[in-house]
Amino acid sequence: MLNLKLIRDNPTQVQELLNRRSADGYDIQPIVELDLQQRQLETQRSQLSARSNEIGKEIGQKIRNGSDPKGEEILALRESGNQIKAQVAQLEPQERELKAKINELLLQIPNLPHESTPIGQDETENVEVRRWGDEYKTQSEKIRPHWEIGEQLGILEFKRAVKIAQSRFVNLIGAGAALERALINFMLDSQIKAGYTEVMPPVLVNSDSLIGTGQLPKFAEESFKCGDDDLWLIPTAEVSLTNLYRSEVVTDSQLPIYHCAYTPCFRREAGSYGKDTRGLIRLHQFNKVELVKLVSPDTSEAEHESLVQNAEAILQALKLPYRVIELCTGDLGFGAAKCYDLEVWLPSSSTYREISSCSNFLDFQARRANIRFKETGKKGTQYVHTLNGSGLAIGRTMAAILENYQLPNGTVEVPEVLQPYLKREVL
RNA sequence: GGAGAGGUGGCGGAGUGGUCGAUCGCGCUCGACUUGAAAUCGAGUGUACCGAGAGGUACCGUGGGUUCGAAUCCCACCCUCUCCGCCA
Numbered sequence: 001m002l003n004l005k006l007i008r009d010n011p012t013q014v015q016e017l018l019n020r021r022s023a024d025g026y027d028i029q030p031i032v033e034l035d036l037q038q039r040q041l042e043t044q045r046s047q048l049s050a051r052s053n054e055i056g057k058e059i060g061q062k063i064r065n066g067s068d069p070k071g072e073e074i075l076a077l078r079e080s081g082n083q084i085k086a087q088v089a090q091l092e093p094q095e096r097e098l099k100a101k102i103n104e105l106l107l108q109i110p111n112l113p114h115e116s117t118p119i120g121q122d123e124t125e126n127v128e129v130r131r132w133g134d135e136y137k138t139q140s141e142k143i144r145p146h147w148e149i150g151e152q153l154g155i156l157e158f159k160r161a162v163k164i165a166q167s168r169f170v171n172l173i174g175a176g177a178a179l180e181r182a183l184i185n186f187m188l189d190s191q192i193k194a195g196y197t198e199v200m201p202p203v204l205v206n207s208d209s210l211i212g213t214g215q216l217p218k219f220a221e222e223s224f225k226c227g228d229d230d231l232w233l234i235p236t237a238e239v240s241l242t243n244l245y246r247s248e249v250v251t252d253s254q255l256p257i258y259h260c261a262y263t264p265c266f267r268r269e270a271g272s273y274g275k276d277t278r279g280l281i282r283l284h285q286f287n288k289v290e291l292v293k294l295v296s297p298d299t300s301e302a303e304h305e306s307l308v309q310n311a312e313a314i315l316q317a318l319k320l321p322y323r324v325i326e327l328c329t330g331d332l333g334f335g336a337a338k339c340y341d342l343e344v345w346l347p348s349s350s351t352y353r354e355i356s357s358c359s360n361f362l363d364f365q366a367r368r369a370n371i372r373f374k375e376t377g378k379k380g381t382q383y384v385h386t387l388n389g390s391g392l393a394i395g396r397t398m399a400a401i402l403e404n405y406q407l408p409n410g411t412v413e414v415p416e417v418l419q420p421y422l423k424r425e426v427l
Numbered sequence: 428g429g430a431g432a433g434g435u436g437g438c439g440g441a442g443u444g445g446u447c448g449a450u451c452g453c454g455c456u457c458g459a460c461u462u463g464a465a466a467u468c469g470a471g472u473g474u475a476c477c478g479a480g481a482g483g484u485a486c487c488g489u490g491g492g493u494u495c496g497a498a499u500c501c502c503a504c505c506c507u508c509u510c511c512g513c514c515a
Binding site: 039042043045046047049050052053055056057058059060061063064074077078079080081082084085249251372374376380381 | 437445446455456474475476477478482483484485494495496
């Protein structure tokens with residue numbers, strides 16, 4: 001969430017930055033007005049409370065000095081205390097309501113795009129930063145999509161998954177399941193080597209966690225909710241990992257904190273009917289290795305670049321052609337100030353498809369989740385900066401491997417780095 | 428799910444209606460002593476919000492309530508621990 005003081009002090013700049021996201025945009029004016037009202041109320045109420053506290057102390061002192069607790073003097077003081085209390089009781093709910101309303105509005109406002117984020121309307125104005133691995137693109141004439149390859153090899157099974165669940169689910173069979181596991185282990189091993197501490201977190205989380213990372217309140221329809229409990233299936237391990245430190249104050253010596261996790265991810269994909277209906281690209285349940293960093297604000301830009309490199313390293317090790325895209329302001333996710341997408345080459349459709357999204361949230365999530373750090377020797381606390389990225393989405397990686405490593409005879413070569421994990425060279 | 432115990436500042440731990448934002452110990456910071464360190468001694472040391480400032484308000488698991496006044500009394504909820512039950 002945005003800093004209320006920043007909105008208060010620089011409403012025009014904040015509004016201008018929000019407008020970069022979209023023209024119909026977000027209006028901060030209501031917040032500015034409510035904030036003004038709330039502060040006036042707060043001043044008024046706290047002055048009354050101060051007076052009331054004084055009266056309370058006076059009564060206590062008089063009784064200790066021998067005044068009759070039932071005497072006229074004390075009764076008069078109590079009466080005036082009661083009057084003030086009645087006034088406070090009137091103001092309090094108004095103030096609480098205003099605060100709640102402000103908070104509600106703040107939770108709906110997306111992050112301000114970073115100054116360096118390219119300005120644009122939608123994904124067509126995203127900027128390609130670099131490309132890697134053109135030399136690995138297959139020259140073969142006969143390219144089949146990954147779901148055909150997978151079904152023919154008997155390692156992907158969509159029909160029965162639909163039976164036991166619904167559409168957009170898959171069974172991985174035999175070598176398919178083994179390949180999935182190999183990818184998970186390879187990715188985790190690589191990221192652990194890069195300095196991330198592995199976590200196996202809950203994949204069910206409460207509402208506060210989803211608010212902390214920004215999925216709630218705006219995107220409730222994107223996640224699966226458990227009926228009887230305040231628990232949701234995570235759409236990404238970002239939620240679990242970032243919320244590990246919710247409402248905590250860490251010391252600056254603990255920073256930077258790097259975590260990686262393999263988890264299944266669950267997404268309702270509401271509103272994407274008809275999109276990517278075949279294959280592994282858009283499922284309700286998919287596996288992912290996620291990277292999360294909590295860092296000191298002055299390092300977050302450099303940390304962002306190195307996070308992207310950690311994700312890229314996986315694609316490079318797998319020799320999968322990809323490109324790095326910097327999202328423009330109009331395509332930026334809700335909480336991100338700056339975001340790079342990694343897109344892997346899928347030869348069957350001759351397109352690059354997103355396989356990792358690496359975002360810098362600055363203090364946006366830290367404010368929502370109240371994650372702070374204390375600098376030794378300094379008074380007070382500061383919000384950390386949070387970053388995350390996929391390292392990588394497993395299902396899409398499998399799709400890319402099946403397509404990029406397919407052989408004319410219908411089999412699939414196993415990428416060299418996976419061979420020790422999979423203990424075979426061909427699928 | 429049942430029974431019991433408990434949740435206080437970075438940690439430990441006091442505090443059962445007023446002088447408590449909270450004794451004390453540890454830790455930490457600064458200073459003194461010391462060639463240096465340890466030990467010792469002295470001072471300081473929570474967070475958030477409002478206010479130009481002086482200052483004020485709020486916070487003792489969370490939310491309500493009683494009272495002029497609540498860490499302390501009442502109610503509900505959450506969490507932790509022990510025992511029992513169930514269970515991958």
